[in-house]
Amino acid sequence: MTQTQPSASAPVIEFRGVEKSFGDNTVYADMDLTVRRGETLTIIGGSGQGKSVCLKMMIGLLQADAGVVIVDGKTVGEQDAEGLRAIRQRVAYVFQGGALFDSMTVLENIGYALREHTDLDDAGILDKARACVDMVGLQERVLQSMPSSLSGGMRKRVALARSIAIEPEVILYDEPTTGLDPKNINRISAMIMKLQQELKVTSVVVTHDMPTARKVSDRIAMLYEKRFPFVGTAEEMWHSPQSEVRDFIHGTLREAEARHGA
Ligand SMILES: Nc1ncnc2c1ncn2[C@@H]1O[C@H](COP(=O)(O)OP(=O)(O)OP(=O)(O)O)[C@@H](O)[C@H]1O
Ligand SMILES: [Mg+2]
Incomplete structure (x- = not known):
């Protein structure tokens, strides 16, 4: 865990009174959430509750029906194509499942993002791609591989x-x-x-894996009944008297017991 400095606690992403529905399926109702600069915030919640929708609203892949989503001081819903591009240059989304282009090598996949967002030439792209695969603990030769030839864990690291x-x-x-x-x-x-x-990046991690959440997070945001009734440290979550939090933790423990016990 990082030590939070005063300047590091300024909000970088804010949801205020956000509502989001698909037809009569209401995913968010009057939802608030703040992500502070430099922190790792984990969103935890059951399948289909709206974790991916929350991330997609942060970069304008989905728009809120009401309320505001503010990223770096800018309201996402008010951005034109150029404004959204600028946000997506600062906020990277590592998709569920990786979403690599299967017909391109790893180098071409990384190069594609760089061509879209930087002025680097081929040599610059190769240098950058080498540094990035090294950063995620992969060997340079992976650059020439096709994503389909890699294991699931390697594909996630390439993404x-x-x-x-x-x-x-x-x-x-x-x-x-x-x-x-x-x-x-x-x-x-x-x-x-x-x-x-x-x-020094700010990270938002979506997972339903409590051990990962405890390990990587400065704070955990619990998604429950269309909003975030709890945001705090893992320790605070564990000791929270809130009934929604206790229900959630007991539900998670029962699931874990069912997985390991039977
Ligand atoms: N583009 C869309 N059109 C219609 N409904 C959608 C769309 N995207 C998400 N939904 C619905 O919104 C709800 C939340 O979806 P979301 O993908 O955010 O769930 P999730 O919490 O990420 O689940 P999982 O853990 O399974 O990934 C679901 O009921 C889903 O069917
Ligand atoms: Mg999801």
Whole structure:
């Protein structure tokens, strides 16, 4: 965990009174959330509750129906195409499942993001791509591989390398450890912590894996019944008297027992 400095606690992303529905499916109702600069905030919650929707609203892939989403002082809903591009240059989204281009090599995947967001030439792109795969603990020869030839854990790391290539200030991770074995889960968690410490990025991590949340987070935001009734440290969560939090923790423990017990 990082030590929060006074200047580091300014908000970088804010949701105020946000509502979001798809038809009659209300995902968020009067939702508030603040992400502070330099912190790693984990969003935890059950499947289908709106974790991915929350990340997508941060970069304007989805718009709030009411309320405001503010990123770096700018209201996402008021941005034109150029404004959204500027936000997406500062806020990288590591998609659930990686979302690499399968017909391109790893180098071409990373180069694609760099061409879109920087003026680097081919040599510059190669240098940057080398540095980024090294940063996520992969060997340089992976640059020539096709994504389909890599393991799930490697693909997740390539997706991460592609995201950090544009030097974002904020990284949004959607289920970075889902489907991985314990060794790769530890690797990805360590990488999230390393990026925060070395690149000073702000991170928002979506997961339903409580051990990962406890390990990487400065604060945890619990998504429950269309809003975030609890945001605080893992320790505060564990000792919270709030009934929603207690219900959630007991539900998670029961799930874990069912997985390991039977
Ligand atoms: N583009 C969309 N159109 C219609 N409904 C959507 C859309 N995106 C999400 N939803 C709905 O919004 C709700 C929240 O979806 P979301 O993908 O955010 O869940 P999640 O918490 O990320 O779940 P999971 O843990 O399974 O990834 C779900 O009911 C989903 O069906
Ligand atoms: Mg999701």
